[in-house]
Amino acid sequence: MEHASDHWSIGIFVAVLSIIILYKIVTAQRGKPPTIRRIAGLNAIDEAVGRATEMGRPILMVPGIGGLDIPALQALNIFGYIGRSVARFGNRTILAVADPQLVGVGEEVIRDAYTSAGRPELFNAEDVRFLSDRQFAFASGVAGVIEREKVAASFLMGAFFAESLIIAEVGQRVGAIQVAATNQFTQLPFFIATCDYVLLGDEFYAASAYLSKNPTLLGSIVGQDYAKLLILIVVILGTLSACGVLMLPAGHVHDLLQRFMDLFKS
């Protein structure tokens, strides 16, 4: 197992990136919250909620199968926003979870959404369902819920793995408008093939920050952008160094460029 401390240069690099993000979070909390560009897929959320209300059918939300992790929390953050919208229209929300720890947290998020929309009486604890913590059992459970409840919209956000296609395909078959977001690069193709809108990779986290308007999350997204910019600069410098090492004869400059590249060697 590799630790950042095994290579001091990597440790410093990770620390610098962290400081940039922390600095942006702190400045966002103290000053005016930063703005981030709107993501196209977000328009689909209101569209899906509106359509479900017109059809009088419930909305399904699935925060992935990753357990109580960062993607699941980001998903619940977005679900809170969607839940308020659903509650305002007096519609029903079903939350299917694969981790027992998420039952309590999810229940609180959905209850809060209905309460803050002024419709606490519409919240039904039975609609927050723990199906299974086994991947394919969970997939078959969600497929059953989609088919029986004939959900009009389904939001699949969080960490998904091989079950992504099973769930999204059933949703497509019942004619549900589907919005998906995952940090799992390998599952994005399946969501793209079966869902109406997909938030790609980091867009998922940006969407959570954009919808919640939470200064901490917004600051974090802006900080991450600066961190990406730094990585981009490092990649360009590294590429130029690789060219220099290849072309230049042995000497001080050659050694300097090689040393720069070795800073990132693990």
Add this chain to the structure above:
Amino acid sequence: MSADYLHHLLLPKLLLGAIGTIAILSLVFRENKLYRLFEHVFLGLATGYGLATTWTQVLRPKWWDPMVGGGEWIWILAAPLGLMFYGVYTKKFAWMARLIFGLYFGLAAGTVFQGFAEEYVPQIRASFKPLIAHGAVTAAMAVNNWIFVIILICVLVYFFFAFEQNSAVIKRSASAGRVMLMIAFGAIFGSTIMIREALLIDRIRFLLIEWLQLGHIFR
């Protein structure tokens, strides 16, 4: 149909496996009572299995045995910590759950730093590629490296959120990045579908060859 063959077809292990497979696959046509029954059986079995493996693979070897068998009674402290998670179900003890959830998130956030160093720094290092054909680097390799670097920059630009994509260069780079991503997703889709087909083939093989013993037809 011989008595042996009939006996084989009705072997409980095989028969249940076959009915379960057919029931779950029947969702492809429509939701039905058989699917619903096996869905709930599947969910029930999975929950029971999960409970059993939590005890046999986690709690017993990592907590109970060291404590009771090995005399490491310090592990008893893990019990109240674990029980604190259940505080979420009562208003009175909800603060306990918040405490343990906070600790849990802190631990999870800490591991992200290590994860970054392990996962992304090697990727950054691997992206230092020479762009000029010289010495061991052939012209084809240089072209390949150019493609790699251009795609990397375009995709990174696509994922900038704090900056408005007003400039034509940035806008086009981001669009190109999106197109490149879609091409990559297409490739992943194709290769993963093949793996999924292998899973389906395995189930069909079970039904036709293991259960119905029709292997001779396919030889």
